[in-house]
Amino acid sequence: MENESYVKHNCDHYKDSRYDDLNHRKYGDKEVDVCIVGVGAAGGVLAYELSKAGLDVVGIEAGPFWDPQVDFASDELHAYRLNWQDTRLSDGNDALKFGPNNSGRGVGGGTTHFTGVFYRFHKSDFRTKSTDGVGEDWPITYEDLEPYYTKIENDIKVSGPKQFPWGPFNGPYPYPEREPISAWAQVFREGCEVLGIRSSVPPLAILSAPFDGRPPCTNRGFCNEGCKPNAKFSTLIHHVPKAIKYGAEIITDSMVTRILVDQDGKAQGVEFNHDGSYYLQKAKVVIVSAFAVETPRLLLNSACSQYPDGLANNSGLVGKYLMTHSGHDIFAKFDEEMRLYKGTPVMACTQDFYETDPDNDFLRGYTLNAHGDRPVALSKILTADAGYWGKDLREKMLDFNFYSQITMVGEVLPQKDNCVTLSDQKDEYGLPRPKVIFNYCENDNKMIEHGVEKANQIFKARGGKPTFVAADTGHLMGGCRMGDDPDNSVVNGYCQSHDISNLFVCDASVFTTSGGCNPTNTVLAIAARTADYIIQMGKKGEF
Amino acid sequence: MEKGKTYYPDFDVLDSVKEWDPVTADVVLKRLGPFPPLKFLTDEEESKLRVICKHLMYDNRDEIFDWVIHSIDARLNDKTGEYQRSSKAPPEHILVREGLKAINDLSRKLYDTDFLSIGVQEQFDIIASLQVGEAAQIPQWSQIPQKDLFDKLLILTVAPYYSHPTIWSEIGYGGPAHPRGYYRLEIGLADPWEAVRKREGNKGDDDGGE
Ligand SMILES: Cc1cc2nc3c(=O)[nH]c(=O)nc-3n(C[C@H](O)[C@H](O)[C@H](O)COP(=O)(O)OP(=O)(O)OC[C@H]3O[C@@H](n4cnc5c(N)ncnc54)[C@H](O)[C@@H]3O)c2cc1C
Numbered sequence: 001m002e003n004e005s006y007v008k009h010n011c012d013h014y015k016d017s018r019y020d021d022l023n024h025r026k027y028g029d030k031e032v033d034v035c036i037v038g039v040g041a042a043g044g045v046l047a048y049e050l051s052k053a054g055l056d057v058v059g060i061e062a063g064p065f066w067d068p069q070v071d072f073a074s075d076e077l078h079a080y081r082l083n084w085q086d087t088r089l090s091d092g093n094d095a096l097k098f099g100p101n102n103s104g105r106g107v108g109g110g111t112t113h114f115t116g117v118f119y120r121f122h123k124s125d126f127r128t129k130s131t132d133g134v135g136e137d138w139p140i141t142y143e144d145l146e147p148y149y150t151k152i153e154n155d156i157k158v159s160g161p162k163q164f165p166w167g168p169f170n171g172p173y174p175y176p177e178r179e180p181i182s183a184w185a186q187v188f189r190e191g192c193e194v195l196g197i198r199s200s201v202p203p204l205a206i207l208s209a210p211f212d213g214r215p216p217c218t219n220r221g222f223c224n225e226g227c228k229p230n231a232k233f234s235t236l237i238h239h240v241p242k243a244i245k246y247g248a249e250i251i252t253d254s255m256v257t258r259i260l261v262d263q264d265g266k267a268q269g270v271e272f273n274h275d276g277s278y279y280l281q282k283a284k285v286v287i288v289s290a291f292a293v294e295t296p297r298l299l300l301n302s303a304c305s306q307y308p309d310g311l312a313n314n315s316g317l318v319g320k321y322l323m324t325h326s327g328h329d330i331f332a333k334f335d336e337e338m339r340l341y342k343g344t345p346v347m348a349c350t351q352d353f354y355e356t357d358p359d360n361d362f363l364r365g366y367t368l369n370a371h372g373d374r375p376v377a378l379s380k381i382l383t384a385d386a387g388y389w390g391k392d393l394r395e396k397m398l399d400f401n402f403y404s405q406i407t408m409v410g411e412v413l414p415q416k417d418n419c420v421t422l423s424d425q426k427d428e429y430g431l432p433r434p435k436v437i438f439n440y441c442e443n444d445n446k447m448i449e450h451g452v453e454k455a456n457q458i459f460k461a462r463g464g465k466p467t468f469v470a471a472d473t474g475h476l477m478g479g480c481r482m483g484d485d486p487d488n489s490v491v492n493g494y495c496q497s498h499d500i501s502n503l504f505v506c507d508a509s510v511f512t513t514s515g516g517c518n519p520t521n522t523v524l525a526i527a528a529r530t531a532d533y534i535i536q537m538g539k540k541g542e543f
Numbered sequence: 544m545e546k547g548k549t550y551y552p553d554f555d556v557l558d559s560v561k562e563w564d565p566v567t568a569d570v571v572l573k574r575l576g577p578f579p580p581l582k583f584l585t586d587e588e589e590s591k592l593r594v595i596c597k598h599l600m601y602d603n604r605d606e607i608f609d610w611v612i613h614s615i616d617a618r619l620n621d622k623t624g625e626y627q628r629s630s631k632a633p634p635e636h637i638l639v640r641e642g643l644k645a646i647n648d649l650s651r652k653l654y655d656t657d658f659l660s661i662g663v664q665e666q667f668d669i670i671a672s673l674q675v676g677e678a679a680q681i682p683q684w685s686q687i688p689q690k691d692l693f694d695k696l697l698i699l700t701v702a703p704y705y706s707h708p709t710i711w712s713e714i715g716y717g718g719p720a721h722p723r724g725y726y727r728l729e730i731g732l733a734d735p736w737e738a739v740r741k742r743e744g745n746k747g748d749d750d751g752g753e
């Protein structure tokens with residue numbers, strides 16, 4: 001039976017085209033061209049581009065194949081299932097929070113519950129060592145990624161301003177900006193105006209007009225809970241159904257537990273667990289796209305006699321240089337109702353503090369996003385991040401409708417000691433749980449201080465009363481960084497392991513530095529570029 | 544907390560429930576009960592936890608805490624995972640179970656009687672001391688880090704509490720709004736079904752800090 005749903009017609013789970021068991025595998029014991037571990041942001045783009053080029057592709061995803069109409073509710077608590085729930089051990093002075101804070105699970109990965117803010121990195125982001133003497137230079141430049149940013153933005157019809165003031169790309173975007181903006185974003189822009197700070201609406205991976213059978217956004221604000229109307233882009237509703245149409249097989253509810261290597265030390269496929277049983281998928285090329293904690297964890301857990309320290313780890317850097325963004329949330333109270341719950345969660349921004357400024361006592365910079373919120377997220381910020389409870393909490397929450405929020409996205413410098421390692425505690429597969437250690441450095445902390453101060457100035461300029469600040473983080477990057485020097489990086493500029501030529505790592509873990517803005521446009525652009533490279537390898541008979 | 548403190552005494556978010564998609568409506572209406580029997584918590588644990596949850600949320604209404612307790616019980620019974628924990632803390636179901644015992648032992652040490660029998664202020668003081676990790680010494684704290692316990696109890700409570708439609712109505716939250724959506728977003732505008740402020744003035748102007 002044909003599924004008539006516009007986003008699901010190639011991925012019906014149960015009627016002739018897909019099954020919820022493993023008795024109908026498309027390739028079975030056969031060796032395929034490419035096996036992708038994790039069908040999230042990068043994995044979705046890779047599956048699409050590679051299958052479109054005619055390669056035999058299998059994507060294996062730990063979580064479910066979501067059906068937005070059945071599995072998503074417009075409810076914060078219900079949406080916890082979209083997160084990577086498995087327990088990670090988290091230590092350090094600034095121990096990270098996972099789950100809803102940064103990690104997705106199921107087809108679409110983080111894109112099913114991301115906010116859709118879709119910036120490009122600036123040129124300087126790829127050259128922090130040469131220009132600022134901190135971090136590390138990437139092996140690629142902005143110019144290398146530029147055509148891929150353009151392609152991705154066009155493929156998914158990013159909505160954005162006609163003129164974006166910062167960075168190398170100033171618009172116009174493929175689709176017009178979303179409008180109108182909410183009260184809480186309006187006061188942000190007005191405050192910026194008073195202070196002479198430039199502000200803009202952000203580029204969003206959210207439709208402002210119909211596209212591909214999907215409707216424009218209805219402003220209900222549940223982007224982090226999975227967009228039920230399908231107005232927000234995710235690889236679940238865009239790339240994956242198209243990849244299936246081109247012949248890719250997506251195996252779900254299957255946790256890859258090990259990457260297998262042959263006697264010559266080449267990758268030969270993966271082992272995965274579905275419902276308690278183990279299966280193999282053989283492949284000529286293996287791409288790990290399991291995100292910044294699970295990717296290094298899987299490479300380390302795949303240690304074998306040829307590679308006792310884990311795969312792709314001759315440099316010893318697998319799991320090192322993990323980064324986040326400082327994501328402090330700053331709140332002010334206004335006399336007028338702001339109603340944080342309305343509109344897409346980010347509707348205005350400034351990048352006036354993005355580049356290094358010699359007047360500052362720190363290097364590099366940040367983005368400020370005017371940010372919406374719903375009751376559970378706000379109460380969690382107030383409790384877990386800011387320490388309120390009891391009467392204080394109750395009273396602060398009664399003022400819910402009067403707050404405006406600014407969220408910082410600050411560049412965090414790469415430090416070797418911020419890392420993913422294996423602990424001595426085991427998960428349900430008997431695999432060591434990841435242990436993550438994170439501490440901010442002095443530069444990070446000075447930048448946070450500056451960002452919080454600026455946000456409060458913006459609020460005050462518009463008559464807002466600074467009320468509370470919560471320490472928070474957003475996004476994960478690094479852990480398998482790219483570079484030209486095999487001793488100082490895990491993969492090359494095409495995401496290919498320096499050590500094992502048919503093993504790729506392609507997701508947010510390859511970031512060399514974090515940049516000072518939301519990263520996913522860059523994740524997808526890197527994935528599209530890697531796909532091109534693998535297609536060329538195939539044409540040259542290199543696998 | 545009496546209803547008088549809300550800006551929106553007339554607003555009931557559930558008046559819009561027929562506008563919500565059926566999946567969402569079902570999820571939200573289940574929070575009004577009735578609830579199946581508890582699976583993880585014993586009766587004794589439940590009564591201690593209920594008192595602690597009430598202190599943490601500064602609210603006394605049992606019908607709301609019936610749901611909160613049900614939600615915590617379901618979470619502790621489900622071993623899928625807790626996103627993260629410090630490597631010094633035990634898994635959450637052990638942290639909560641042993642933590643409740645430790646809180647009772649602390650009460651006995653300080654006041655010679657069970658946690659449920661001491662006064663409200665004493666109960667409050669015990670909870671407050673956990674947040675800063677300065678509760679009086681008992682051997683259990685070496686296995687049950689106080690701050691981890693406090694943070695876990697708070698986070699387990701706050702998410703279901705602020706998912707209850709009665710609380711949404713009180714804070715003037717307009718609710719799920721799918722498929723209807725929101726269209727009047729700008730300052731001073733509201734969609735016709737949204738909460739209308741009845742109490743004037745921006746209350747609590749004394750509580751802002753910079
Ligand atoms: C609440 C929230 C809001 C966000 N908002 C924004 C935003 O506005 N803008 C922005 O740019 N970014 C945003 N992000 C970040 C964005 O989600 C990530 O940058 C992006 O998803 C990373 O892509 P990835 O391909 O590296 O990993 P993911 O998209 O996380 O994909 C990894 C996939 O691998 C699967 N997996 C993991 N391990 C295994 C295994 N062993 N076997 C099989 N499968 C496995 C996972 O289930 C997952 O589906 C947000 C994130 C969150 C959580």
Ligand code: SF4
Binds near residue numbers: 206229
């Ligand atoms: S705000 Fe718009 S994009 Fe976000 S979930 Fe709602 S309809 Fe989708």
